[in-house]
Amino acid sequence: MKRNRLQRRTIAALxxxxxxxxxxGSKKGTGTSTAASQTASxxxxxxxxxxxxxxxxxxxxxxxxxxCARAKRALDAKGQFPYQSFDPLHPQVxxxxxxxxxxxxxxxxxxxxxxxxQALGTPHNAASQWDQMVALSRQxxxxxxxxxxAAEASDAxxxxxxxxxxxxxxxxxxxxxxxxxxxxxSPCTAIL
Numbered sequence: 001m002k003r004n005r006l007q008r009r010t011i012a013a014l015x016x017x018x019x020x021x022x023x024x025g026s027k028k029g030t031g032t033s034t035a036a037s038q039t040a041s042x043x044x045x046x047x048x049x050x051x052x053x054x055x056x057x058x059x060x061x062x063x064x065x066x067x068c069a070r071a072k073r074a075l076d077a078k079g080q081f082p083y084q085s086f087d088p089l090h091p092q093v094x095x096x097x098x099x100x101x102x103x104x105x106x107x108x109x110x111x112x113x114x115x116x117x118q119a120l121g122t123p124h125n126a127a128s129q130w131d132q133m134v135a136l137s138r139q140x141x142x143x144x145x146x147x148x149x150a151a152e153a154s155d156a157x158x159x160x161x162x163x164x165x166x167x168x169x170x171x172x173x174x175x176x177x178x179x180x181x182x183x184x185x186s187p188c189t190a191i192l
Contacts (some may be wrong), residue, residue, distance in 0.1 A: 026131075037150060043106075049179070054179040055125055055126060055180060056123040056125060056126045056130055056181050056182075057123055057125055057179045057181075058181070060123040060130075060184060061180075061181055061186070064104055064117055064120060064182075064188055065097050065186050065187040065188055066187075067113060067116045067120075067188075068113070068186070068187040068188035068189035068191045071109055071110070071112070071113050071191060072187055072191050074109045075106060075109055075191075078105065078106055078109075078134050081102065082102065083095060083098065083099060083102075084098060085164075088159070088160070088163045089160055089163060090160075091151075091156050091159055091160065091169070093154045093156050094154070096150075096151040096152075096153075096154045096156065096159060097151065097152055097154055099151045100149075100150075100151030100152035101152070103144070103147070103148045103151065104148050104152070107144075107145070107148065110141060110144060113137065113141075113167050113191075114134060114137040114138045114141055115132050117133075117137060118134045126180050126181075129176055129179070129180045130146065130180065132176055132177050133173060133177060133180070136169055136172060136173040136176070137173065138160075139169055140166060140169050140170065140173065143162050143165050143166050143169065144162075144166065146162050147159060147162035147163070147166070148156070150162060174189075177189065
């Protein structure tokens with residue numbers, strides 16, 4: 001039972017990070033992500049609360065959340081991940097091309113998010129943190145593209161490597177977002 005729950009969370013994380021990788025959160029729960037976030041299990045780290053120096057202003061966060069909410073609605077309209085027994089850390093090679101096709105069909109939505117976030121400009125506060133978040137979201141998208149190619153080529157070792165790489169990137173992105181003033185329940189957090 002514990003393994004099944006972990007597998008479901010891993011699949012949900014896999015789908016979401018892959019598709020969107022770009023808004024700045026750490027919880028993935030819509031069933032459209034990469035395996036990343038839930039696979040790297042280690043000690044819980046303390047995330048500092050936003051301060052006047054590290055918090056992005058509320059209006060800027062609201063604009064970013066609007067981008068993420070729009071992307072989430074577009075992804076939700078495309079349907080849920082259909083391969084519930086898929087284990088991203090031990091993928092069935094014959095299923096990988098189908099998984100790759102599923103992710104590829106959602107690629108354009110995910111690719112737009114970092115570009116739209118960057119187009120918001122620079123916030124008054126925490127500009128350096130925001131720049132890091134946008135850079136990490138672009139990095140996530142590049143990894144997601146490699147993951148799609150690995151899946152389409154039935155290359156299980158390369159696919160698993162991308163899962164683990166996205167996990168590390170998403171963890172850092174989530175920490176930055178929370179310390180910058182995004183909440184755990186924000187649309188960006190739900191997407192990434």
